[in-house]
Amino acid sequence: MSPERVRFPVRISLLGCGTVGGGVIQLIEENAEYLASRVGAPLEIKHVLVRDMEKDRVPQCRPEWLTDDPERVLGDEGTDLVVEVMGGEDPAREYVERAIALGKGVVTANKYLLAKHGTRLVDQAIERGVDLAFEASVGGGIPVIRTLREALTSDWVESVHAIMNGTCNFVLTKMRDEGTGFDDAVAEAQRLGYAEADPSLDVGGHDAAQKLVVMSMLAFGARVDVEEVPVEGITEIDQLDFQFADRFGLTIKHLAIGHDRGDSIALRVHPAMIPKSSVLANIDGVLNGAFIQGRALGPCLLVGQGAGDMPTAVSVVADLVDVARSKIEGEPGLATRGIQMKQRKLMPLSEVTSRYYLRFDVADDPGVLATVAGALGRHGVSIEQMVQDGQATKPGEAVPILIITHTSKEGSVRDALKEVAESPFMRGAPRLIRIEDA
């Protein structure tokens, strides 16, 4: 900034003022002077759209900013930038689209909106020449979008392995470290405020899938329909799996995984066994992490608070500084500039190769092992290790057989499992957990 040039403030309106929105207001007000020096102009809050005018807000939020009339915010020509921290699909989507159409820069923390409509919103922003920044939509306070967009700008992302759901990670960590059962661990996560009343979006894996789709826009330049990403949650994992994992020097994490295979990309979300020596193995509790492999850069791991009001607010304000800078320089579109996306072929899960942990809870009958091994062999799946150390203590009790395969095609493993699943000795469905060496 030329020192002699006088700058008008950049005027910001917030859509929503929940805990993240409150954090954003706090950070803007408390760091006003420093942010102004970073942006080159002061940041000024104009409107804050809320549903309930009577609700208590953070002390930094001035009453005159509040309004429950969306038209007052969206129709305001004096607003330069819009911060969407209301969440959910509607009316967030309509508001963001209107803001873009009116030429306002947008910062959003809304992963659901991005996962579902992100590519179209980015198209609209590029078309209109405005910024759309969304660091806070993925991994809360972790600068994963910034890193993919900027640090890796001259590189080619080969793969991403990410722990993207704090609830899953908390539950798995508790199960591993304290031997807690799945249900108790979820209850504890709820008690601590880490899990929703209905935790199914989290433990079912769909939250992580949404974030993977957003990362894939930047990592692989991919337009992906979130519905097409194969997703498994952690609801099937039990203590026996952790015991076996431990025995093989492995631990269990819920991962969102993306690979660029050149002519296609392979995306998948599921629990995975990883070596205890992996850099992802110690990312515990509610921490999230993204392990990015760049062709030139090599490995790059980013870890931090994947959720939480203040970490997320820090990411929103970082975006806000970028978008505000672009605005006053008359060059809006920096955050979105150069994002190139195309429809990319998704590799079917059956084509993906991996090592597998397979568990068969079976009747303790002679010949069972041979049947299981035979089925795998017929489908070309070779066995690296096989363990059956329990013996039934009473008649009819199930004992687990544990198999680690060499690298195999998932389709072949599935075919073999299907065969085994029909055997009379099976007690429950066979269990499959992929082993990732990331």
Next chain:
Amino acid sequence: MSPERVRFPVRISLLGCGTVGGGVIQLIEENAEYLASRVGAPLEIKHVLVRDMEKDRVPQCRPEWLTDDPERVLGDEGTDLVVEVMGGEDPAREYVERAIALGKGVVTANKYLLAKHGTRLVDQAIERGVDLAFEASVGGGIPVIRTLREALTSDWVESVHAIMNGTCNFVLTKMRDEGTGFDDAVAEAQRLGYAEADPSLDVGGHDAAQKLVVMSMLAFGARVDVEEVPVEGITEIDQLDFQFADRFGLTIKHLAIGHDRGDSIALRVHPAMIPKSSVLANIDGVLNGAFIQGRALGPCLLVGQGAGDMPTAVSVVADLVDVARSKIEGEPGLATRGIQMKQRKLMPLSEVTSRYYLRFDVADDPGVLATVAGALGRHGVSIEQMVQDGQATKPGEAVPILIITHTSKEGSVRDALKEVAESPFMRGAPRLIRIEDA
């Protein structure tokens, strides 16, 4: 960028064309189209300053770019941006200062230059209204500068714990995992090209100290003289230390540590024992990592290749894109804008508090333990654990006493050690390794 606006290319000259410079040329040429879309204008290489005109260069480097005449590069009015990848203090410093004075944006990968003259160079760049970007000077391909500068822009950095030297980390990892002796591990690092012929700058800890000083500019807004940072290397660590560490669930890493204590900052570089469950514990081999604790953000860990031609080149090009964007927007100074530094008081090491691992190799005489414990007690250092399990197998043989202290002031611990060091039963100097809970 408005689509209708025609952009002149941004013209870049390189100072130096070693392996990093070659990587930069490769990345610029191979990703020309994408980089142009990110910048909003093509990047064009004008001059490449080399010492030896005859030496082989990467195939993307065109012969007509090469010159061994610094005046041709620095005196060239047509050069917009200068990339300094020659390293060392002189003449790099003179060239960078001249480029800044001439109003050219500068990207540098030179940690030594930054650690020694960084604050003054940043001052000059701000004064002149040009960019000075230096991501590649710290942690090679890890976006640590970008994260401190941008992602944390509204936050307050409380502390940094960083593994910043790949040679140290490789040597310690090899000693831990393979039981290798220090000298052999260093020789192996040299054989693999990870360590210099003279490894003392690395294993002595001074390389990490330089990077800590550069990080402190952004993390703590601090102007620090690198000579004043307390530095210890890893040359004293031996297998016995690793064995004891393992027994207490700890591992040994060489850390660069900074804390903001409000009225002062505490900087130090030394080997430290950390819990095996720490996110830093699995950052092994030549990987580097920086664990940043933000007041609002909470913990944030960044890991990657701390050195290497291509990772470093990726960071240089990321900076180049930023600086080139600023240039064409007529707003140079974005990379440096808002960096606020002041002289900050350094907390003396004697005031720093920590838990300590203390090792005394002593004659196997009765009363030794009491003497050691007594000295610690007199200086107010309380003992958490004490181990003496070896017994001398022949007369005069030393046996180790191992003590873990509760959190204590380093000055008190040092005073106690001094007392014990003079005792006749001591065989060699007492060993002190700090225990960090990061």
